[in-house]
Amino acid sequence: VTPSLISHMAHNGVKLSGPNDTMRLVIHKDITDRGLEVAVSAFQSSLG
Known part of the structure; x- marks a missing residue:
C-alpha cells in the first residue's frame, strides 16, 4: 500500500490502514x- 493510494482513497472517503505493504x-x-x-469506484479510479 503506497502513500499515494492511501491519500487517494482517503480523498474518496475510504480509510486504508495497517502495518504491512x-x-x-x-x-x-x-x-x-x-x-x-x-x-x-475509488479503487477503480486509482488504477487509471
Whole structure:
C-alpha cells in the first residue's frame, strides 16, 4: 500500500490502514450499497 493510494482513497472517503505493504479488504455486514459503490469506484479510479 503506497502513500499515494492511501491519500487517494482517503480523498474518496475510504480509510486504508495497517502495518504491512499488502492490503486485505474487509467488508462489514452493515455496509450500505452506496458505501460499497464508493469503495469500488475509488479503487477503480486509482488504477487509471
